[in-house]
Amino acid sequence: MIKRLKEGVYNVGAIDWDRTLFDEIVPTPQGTSYNAYLVIGKDKTALIDTVEPQKFDELRKNLEDLDVKKIDYLISNHTEQDHSGSIPMILDMYPEAQLITNEKCKGFEMDLLHIPGDKFTVIKEGDEIDLGGRTLRFIMTPWVHWPETMSTYLVEDKILFSCDFFGSHVATSYTFAKYYDKVYHEAKRYYAEIMMPFRNFIEKNIKKVEALDIDMIAPSHGPVFDDPGYIINAYKEWIDPKPSNMVLIAFVSMHESTRKMVEFLADELEKRGVDVKIRNLTTSDVGEIAMDLVDVATIIIATPTVLAGAHPNAVYGAYLANVLRPKAKFAGIIGSFSWGGKAVDVIKSNLSSLKVELLEPVLLKGLPNKEGYEKLKEFAQLIYEKHKEAGLVK
Known part of the structure; x- marks a missing residue:
């Protein structure tokens, strides 16, 4: 299922309607999604993250339905296989694509996916790629919840592709968050299960996010937030050092x-x-x-x-x-x-x-x-x- 964020910006990932357990430990009663985002500029096209290998056919079909003949940049925000597992297949489909990530992520993916080192282009904090009328800027957001995690910011469209940060395990056909009570519950579950040990890092990363001009937050799981303040404020509440009288x-x-x-x-x-x-x-x-x-x-x-x-x-x-x-x-x-x-x-x-x-x-x-x-x-x-x-x- 292809989901349009803006003209030329699409979620081409996969929905896993009946996944009830993640990493063999985390219950996912609402299923989940593996969001991969296609950004089309005047000159270049970028794919941000991939999907679980078992769901690759859905990603491939979405790219074919959009008639994507060429991917210039394949951007990997995070190593875990629900994001990176289909990178080898995408590189087979689009052998000219440059695999863009940071140094730590490169090392992990060479170990876990056996991708040759010469396939990578390593970027650092603040580096940018021009797609032609659209600019991708790379923001290092480590320890949400791995040490190499980064986010990708689409400058002109004010979209932050935040990877696991601000995610929720929800399988849904809608593009943007709307049933906010349900999304809040699942986003809190997601935070509690994987993000909570890294509260101090999250606080620093939220400050980085708030320094950007953002209209949308597009995580790797769950719906996109077209009201970024909603999920940012929820995270601030959860990381507040003062607990409840409970x-x-x-x-x-x-x-x-x-x-x-x-x-x-x-x-x-x-x-x-x-x-x-x-x-x-x-x-x-x-x-x-x-x-x-x-x-x-x-x-x-x-x-x-x-x-x-x-x-x-x-x-x-x-x-x-x-x-x-x-x-x-x-x-x-x-x-x-x-x-x-x-x-x-x-x-x-x-x-x-x-x-x-x-x-x-x-x-x-x-x-x-x-x-x-x-x-x-x-x-x-x-x-x-x-x-x-x-x-x-x-």
């Missing part, structure tokens, strides 16, 4: 003891004006948990004890928070045990990368009793006071 309780319960602890703690927190999200680590969509982590001030891992340690799903929940490195300020561990007591140590070891204050754990033996509930009430009060001290409670 607690995420990610739990597993085998025989209901831990569940009772979770429900009691949540009720006590809500009585104190603290918002709570509860996610069952056995059944919840990992993308939804990642989105919760974007905002929360406190992360609680709640686990039963299994063979003297934490439940494997609770370990995964802690590991997920650890690698995504959210802006949370506090973390805690609660749970139930019968005869083994190493669950806390296991969870702690999987939270080592978080810059949080680790609160004193609450680990109860068996089903919580009156004394146990009193400990949970004190724990809720401690969290409330920590949030208040951090200026999060209104």
Whole structure:
């Protein structure tokens, strides 16, 4: 499906309507798209990025339908194969094309795609290519979310081809974002799952983007934003270092003891004006948990004890928070045990990368009793006071 951004500027990529898992870990319930952009100048033609190799036929057909006889420049903004995987096939179709990218991307693509070094033309920050009446300028935007990622700016048309930056895993037939509540949700999911660990880099890259005169942001996944401020402001909200007055309780319960602890703690927190999200680590969509982590001030891992340690799903929940490195300020561990007591140590070891204050754990033996509930009430009060001290409670 060919999508027209402006006369002579087209999305010729592919839609993957039924892809439900990305990189064998990231759920994509709305499918996704692999956007490749064709820019036609008076003298030269450029293709910005390609598609997953399995979707190459769709890209090829779109180019044939537009009767593209020649591609002068093939621009690679990013190495991952959902962007670069069809480069070898495009070079076979258009052997005269110059493969344009930065030095780091060149090295990665020589390793991953076995493209000979002499096929590349290496560019740097601010370099430009004249297509005849249209100018492409290259903007280095590293760590969104790989070290070599760059963006390509179409100067005269004020379009930023931002690669993964500002993307969303959405399979859709429309060209421009319109159902903004849906797009916001999927863009936040995308940010949470792959961008959140790189907040500091994103802040710097947003400043680069805002220095440009932009009418459209055209990412490599999902719809194009013809209201760039919408997605830029959303990113600013997500990277803001101040979290919300919210607690995420990610739990597993085998025989209901831990569940009772979770429900009691949540009720006590809500009585104190603290918002709570509860996610069952056995059944919840990992993308939804990642989105919760974007905002929360406190992360609680709640686990039963299994063979003297934490439940494997609770370990995964802690590991997920650890690698995504959210802006949370506090973390805690609660749970139930019968005869083994190493669950806390296991969870702690999987939270080592978080810059949080680790609160004193609450680990109860068996089903919580009156004394146990009193400990949970004190724990809720401690969290409330920590949030208040951090200026999060209104």
